[in-house]
Every structure is written in C-alpha cells, then in structure tokens.
Amino acid sequence: MQKPHILLVEDENVTRFSLRSLFEAEGYLVSEAVDGDSMDKQLKQNTINLVIMDINLPGKNGLILAKELKRNRNLGLIFLTGRDSDIDKVLGLEIGADDYLTKPFNPQELTIRARNILNRIRQTATEIDESVITFNQWTLDCHARKLTSPTGDVVSIPRGEYRALRLLIKNSGQIVTRQQLIKEMTGRDLRSNDRTVDVTIRRLRKHFEVIENGPELINTIHGEGYRFVGNAE
16 A cells, blocks of 8 residues: 655745654655645645645745645645634634644644544545435535535535534434544544634534525534434435
8 A cells, every 4th residue: 555645835944854754754755845836746746645734835825725725636634834823723724624733843743633634534535435415405425525405506525524514414313522523523632722623513504504594404512512403314
C-alpha cells in the first residue's frame, strides 16, 4: 500500500523544513508549496491525501485557497496557523477544514491529528456502506458524499459533515453526544471550547434550509448533544 502523501503549504522556510522532517520521520511522503500557485502544481503532479496549510500566505490566503481546495477535491485539510481568534477558527471549519491548530504547536499533537484524519480518509474509501440513504425526500449518496434536496438541488458535503450526518441518521431518534460526533468526524476526543461539532451541525442545517418551511431534522438536546428526527428509510 502506498504511503499517505502530505502537502505542506507554508511560506516560512524554517517551519516548513521542521514540518517536513517531522512527517518524514513518521514515514509519510511529503511535498511542499509556498503559495496557491505552487500548491496547485503539486496537486496536479501528485496524489495528495492531506494538506496542512497556513492561513497567512503570499497572494491568496489560506481561507480562499481552502474554499477552492474543498470544492473540487476529496482530501483532508488541517489549518496550522498563528491566527488564533475564534472568528478564524470558525471560518476555517465553516469552509470544511478537518481540523485547526494554532502556532506554536505540539509536534506530537499535530502528528496524532494528521494520523487520525488520514485513517478516516482510508476508512471512508474502503468501508462497505449503504450506497444511498433517503429521508424526508432527501437523498444522501454515501459514495460521492452528495446531498440531494427534494427539489433536486445537489450539494457536495465535506467528509466531516457526511460522517456526522450519517451517524445521526443511523441513530435516528436517539441522542448522539458531541463526544460521539467529534470521534466519528475526526477520530479524536472532544476538547474544551471546541466548536467543531457545533459548526458542522450548523452547516448541515443550512443545507436543509433550502426547503422553505421544511421540518427541522436535527434537534439540539441542550447539555447532551443532537438527535436526528427525520424519517430515514
């Protein structure tokens, strides 16, 4: 089996060199880019499984690049950046990043997060799953990760949203805790002040809002988690 391939998008030379050494020591293939143009070149030349990207980059910043990246490609994305405001974190997760880590960072924590995401990518690619799940006239294509509304609108959803929605549907009518959701989405445990689950649920609800006056499909159970209340078939 080919080793997972990580692309580092970082314009600071010392940080990029340190990251390369870190991940090569873990046995990964590693490529480098310093901006959007060199990132696109690497993506065309290699099969990349995970992108680790700074936000502050020359030219297009990482948030803009991430929108383009997640729109067209099925790969993992971690933001590794010095921008530690809640607004940046929420924006990064809203775009579809799998994780967000601020500098200075713990190398062991970063490698664990990267490994968890890569494991999830591999599991998603190889697991035997339902080809289609239907609920309330919506359709979830589990292989393509596409959500089709009752009116025929189709949207591709990021891996985290897909895994969260699938878990909720499989446990329809039951409370799914935030810990269960974050574990399913990223493979890691829930941390204090972690907004990943809440942002993901908010994005899922926005998809469903295209149907005006449609039923609420995901209920918030305050202090516990979320519950899917649609009619899964």
